[in-house]
Amino acid sequence: EIEERLKMLEAQAQLHAVEEDKKRKQIEAEEKRLKETQARLADEETAKLKQIQEQEEKLKNEKQELLEKQQAEQLAIANEKEKIKREEERLQQLEAERIQREEQARLKREEDERKRLEKERLEQERKAKIREKKKRAALKAKKQEEKAAKHKRREAKINAAIKYQAMIRGAIIRYRYRDVLNR
Numbered sequence: 001e002i003e004e005r006l007k008m009l010e011a012q013a014q015l016h017a018v019e020e021d022k023k024r025k026q027i028e029a030e031e032k033r034l035k036e037t038q039a040r041l042a043d044e045e046t047a048k049l050k051q052i053q054e055q056e057e058k059l060k061n062e063k064q065e066l067l068e069k070q071q072a073e074q075l076a077i078a079n080e081k082e083k084i085k086r087e088e089e090r091l092q093q094l095e096a097e098r099i100q101r102e103e104q105a106r107l108k109r110e111e112d113e114r115k116r117l118e119k120e121r122l123e124q125e126r127k128a129k130i131r132e133k134k135k136r137a138a139l140k141a142k143k144q145e146e147k148a149a150k151h152k153r154r155e156a157k158i159n160a161a162i163k164y165q166a167m168i169r170g171a172i173i174r175y176r177y178r179d180v181l182n183r
Contacts, residue, residue, distance in 0.1 A: 174181065
């Protein structure tokens with residue numbers, strides 16, 4: 001009975017040992033699977049980290065390229081602005097020179113016009129003086145002619161009067177001395 005019991009206990013112990021071994025193997029398999037899963041997860045995480053680092057590096061490079069491109073564009077814009085500013089200054093200077101030339105030309109034209117008008121005025125004055133002299137001379141000549149004509153008429157009147165008086169005197173004399181003359 002004891003042996004049976006011992007056998008039974010041994011069988012139970014063996015069964016228990018088999019179960020324990022089975023459990024231990026199961027636990028080991030589970031641990032192995034867990035380790036594999038952890039290793040796989042770690043590998044995946046490492047791959048993800050590496051991918052994230054690569055993306056970060058790529059983004060960093062793109063950002064750097066973009067920054068360099070922006071700086072180059074800003075430099076080009078600044079250069080273009082400076083070029084435009086210089087061109088504007090040059091155009092303003094040319095415009096100022098053109099305006100100055102036009103002003104000088106206008107002043108010269110005005111001076112020439114003033115001289116021409118002054119010359120014309122002097123010429124007109126000279127001609128007016130000549131005309132005035134001619135007029136005065138003509139008036140003088142006319143007055144002299146009128147005076148001469150008046151003088152002639154006066155002389156003619158005087159002569160006529162003298163003749164008339166002589167004729168009347170002659171008539172008076174003849175009348176007074178008619179007796180004498182008739183004898």
